Amino acid sequence: MNIEIASICDAATANGMGGRLNILGAFDRIFPQNFPFVIPQCAAAFRIRYQRAEAGKHKLELAIEDVCGHAIVPPMQSEIPFEPVAPGFDTAAVNLVLNMQRLQIARADKYIIRLSIDEEEIATLPLYILEDPRTKQANPGNAGADGEVRN
Numbered sequence: 001m002n003i004e005i006a007s008i009c010d011a012a013t014a015n016g017m018g019g020r021l022n023i024l025g026a027f028d029r030i031f032p033q034n035f036p037f038v039i040p041q042c043a044a045a046f047r048i049r050y051q052r053a054e055a056g057k058h059k060l061e062l063a064i065e066d067v068c069g070h071a072i073v074p075p076m077q078s079e080i081p082f083e084p085v086a087p088g089f090d091t092a093a094v095n096l097v098l099n100m101q102r103l104q105i106a107r108a109d110k111y112i113i114r115l116s117i118d119e120e121e122i123a124t125l126p127l128y129i130l131e132d133p134r135t136k137q138a139n140p141g142n143a144g145a146d147g148e149v150r151n
Helices: 132-139
Strands: 002-014 021-027 038-053 057-068 076-082 093-105 110-115 122-131
Touching: 002 093, 002 110, 002 122, 021 038, 038 110, 038 122, 076 093, 093 132
Parallel strands: none
Antiparallel strands: 002 021, 002 038, 038 093, 057 076, 057 110, 110 122
16 A cells, blocks of 8 residues: 555545545644634545555544644544456555544644554654744744743
């Protein structure tokens, strides 16, 4: 298996087995004004290329965790079919779109989106949800004598 595309984005759609994967607004960071924060809607989009021998049903798990490994939502689990590779082709691809609504973020942190297939982690995506560094720069009251911003 090979991950060709992995993205967290505003929205995504997939068109059939091995068809088009449409990704809108890929991102890896958000700077909310306040915490807790809710991401109203987002999606995790993946395109996985597989070999003929890997066709069949596979167990999928998508976890979203903080850097300490604590889940911020229960892991999403499903079983997905990798269709047989068509004659004349060496490989096939499957597109996965996992839509998420009202994702609750309690605090500023680095989060990790983990995709596992058959209990093997095959992709990770960082998601930085942090205080806006421009806001800190605009507030010199938080700066030390050396100019470094302190919390």
